[in-house]
Amino acid sequence: MTLHSASSNTPKLGMRTTKQRTAVVEVMQDIDRFLSAKEIHTALQEREAKVGLTTVYRTLQSLVDIHAVDALHSPTGETLYRHCETDSHHHHLVCTKCGRTEEIDGGPIEEWARTVADTYGFQLTGHDAEVFGICTKCQEKA
Numbered sequence: 273m274t275l276h277s278a279s280s281n282t283p284k285l286g287m288r289t290t291k292q293r294t295a296v297v298e299v300m301q302d303i304d305r306f307l308s309a310k311e312i313h314t315a316l317q318e319r320e321a322k323v324g325l326t327t328v329y330r331t332l333q334s335l336v337d338i339h340a341v342d343a344l345h346s347p348t349g350e351t352l353y354r355h356c357e358t359d360s361h362h363h364h365l366v367c368t369k370c371g372r373t374e375e376i377d378g379g380p381i382e383e384w385a386r387t388v389a390d391t392y393g394f395q396l397t398g399h400d401a402e403v404f405g406i407c408t409k410c411q412e413k414a
């Protein structure tokens with residue numbers, strides 16, 4: 273199940289909108305898949321936006337902090353970033369070949385996380401679960 277909402281094209285930039293933030297988010301909206309900081313940096317250079325790699329990292333971190341951008345760890349250990357359309361809590365189904373991403377509902381994971389935390393007397397502060405696979409288009413190509 274996807275959670276795309278109608279009013280989804282407004283970039284989420286947070287309160288302190290800087291030129292760097294705008295440039296980084298614009299690239300992410302255009303490419304629309306999970307990207308590494310290096311890939312975002314390269315895309316910015318192609319657009320002649322003068323943003324250094326360190327600034328890209330710092331900008332991405334600040335966007336993650338305000339939940340404007342989602343971060344996940346790929347199976348190869350890279351940190352990848354995406355500007356998601358869904359504002360509410362969601363998970364990701366990511367194609368490991370082309371990076372295509374579906375924003376998905378956590379389904380039974382939500383209840384499971386609560387139950388596990390309860391069982392051990394933990395106060396639940398969060399949980400993490402991403403699904404990786406090969407999308408239909410990439411399967412056809414293979």
Ligand SMILES: [Zn+2]
Nearest residue numbers: 342356364375
């Ligand atoms: Zn997301």
Ligand SMILES: [Zn+2]
Nearest residue numbers: 367370407410
């Ligand atoms: Zn794919």
Ligand SMILES: [Zn+2]
Nearest residue numbers: 362378381382
């Ligand atoms: Zn969840």
